[in-house]
Amino acid sequence: xxxxxxxxxxxxxxxxxxxxxxxxxxxxxxxxxxxxxxxxxxxxxxxxxxxxxxxxxxxxxxxxxxxxxxxxxxxxxxxxxxxxxxxxxxxxxxxxxxxxxxxxxxxxxxxxxxxxxxxx
Amino acid sequence: xxxxxxxxxxxxxxxxxxxxxxxxxxxxxxxxxxxxxxxxxxxxxxxxxxxxxxxxxxxxxxxxxxxxxxxxxxxxxxxxxxxxxxxxxxxxxxxxxxxxxxxxxxxxxxxxxxxxxxxxxxxxxxxxxxxx
Numbered sequence: 001x002x003x004x005x006x007x008x009x010x011x012x013x014x015x016x017x018x019x020x021x022x023x024x025x026x027x028x029x030x031x032x033x034x035x036x037x038x039x040x041x042x043x044x045x046x047x048x049x050x051x052x053x054x055x056x057x058x059x060x061x062x063x064x065x066x067x068x069x070x071x072x073x074x075x076x077x078x079x080x081x082x083x084x085x086x087x088x089x090x091x092x093x094x095x096x097x098x099x100x101x102x103x104x105x106x107x108x109x110x111x112x113x114x115x116x117x118x119x120x
Numbered sequence: 121x122x123x124x125x126x127x128x129x130x131x132x133x134x135x136x137x138x139x140x141x142x143x144x145x146x147x148x149x150x151x152x153x154x155x156x157x158x159x160x161x162x163x164x165x166x167x168x169x170x171x172x173x174x175x176x177x178x179x180x181x182x183x184x185x186x187x188x189x190x191x192x193x194x195x196x197x198x199x200x201x202x203x204x205x206x207x208x209x210x211x212x213x214x215x216x217x218x219x220x221x222x223x224x225x226x227x228x229x230x231x232x233x234x235x236x237x238x239x240x241x242x243x244x245x246x247x248x249x250x251x252x
Contacts, residue, residue: 020188021196029193045188058184063164066150070158074151075214075222079207079229085200092197100197103239107201110236117229118207 005068006080009061014087016057022096023050079118085111132194132246136202138186144209146179148217194246201240207233 027048030041045051068077089108093100100108153172158164167173190199208230214220 018196021191021199024188024191027192030189042185051188055184062180066154066164066167067158069151069154070156073214073220074147074218075211075220075226077151078147078210079226082204082207085204088200089197092195092200096196098195098197104197104201107236107238107240108197110239111201111204111233114229114232114234114236115207117232118211118226 002068002072002080005064005071006083008064009068009081010083010087012057012061012064013081013084014091016054016061017084017088018091018095019050019054019057021092023048023054025096026050075118079115082111082115085115128193128246132190132202135186135190136199139183139190139199139203140206140209142179142183142186143203143206144213146176146183147210148213149173149176149179151218152176198240198246201237204233205237 023045027041027045030038032038065077065081068081072080085108089100089104092098149172153170153174153176154167158167168177187199187203211222211226211230215222
């Protein structure tokens with residue numbers, strides 16, 4: 001059962017986070033952190049369809065995560081869901097067109113090995 | 121140009137710290153508040169009103185918002201490894217506050233994750249595309 005939860009979480013999180021990254025990069029750097037300015041940013045983002053889709057995907061992932069947490073330890077649940085790393089780094093390269101240099105690939109590879117050790 | 125990149129790096133570190141801590145403690149309070157089983161879909165909603173779960177959810181909302189802010193200037197392929205320092209903190213929180221058993225294998229994994237984080241965050245700039 002726990003692997004079913006993990007599959008749902010990984011799929012939903014990957015979709016949600018890539019959409020979020022795409023929408024935020026398109027929005028541009030947030031430079032003003034005063035409350036009024038942040039409120040304006042939130043109003044604009046709340047109408048962004050990529051953000052709406054991303055929040056919906058993350059809500060799915062959140063409830064699945066709650067399901068997983070009822071049956072699994074925290075120090076298992078969090079690393080196990082980090083499989084999203086592999087998918088997201090690949091998508092960052094090919095969908096978001098980020099320049100993923102060898103240092104980033106090496107770093108991601110180390111993280112993945114670490115995650116495998118923690119969760120298996 | 122160097123002051124610009126220094127400014128971006130400091131801002132990135134502050135924001136990344138908020139992202140990491142809100143995530144770790146959000147997860148901790150969530151785990152602490154959740155019962156051993158949630159038999160019906162209705163229970164999933166009801167449990168949200170338990171104080172530790174509510175606090176956990178609020179922290180995870182802060183996590184979502186701070187992460188969105190961070191992603192407005194930093195690459196996803198940078199944010200992912202840098203914020204994965206949270207995995208170490210989660211293992212520590214599990215061990216110390218929730219009394220979970222963290223084996224030698226898990227700690228080895230945690231060290232590998234740290235090495236990956238150091239490689240990416242020390243070796244590459246947060247943003248690879250030209251600033252708009």
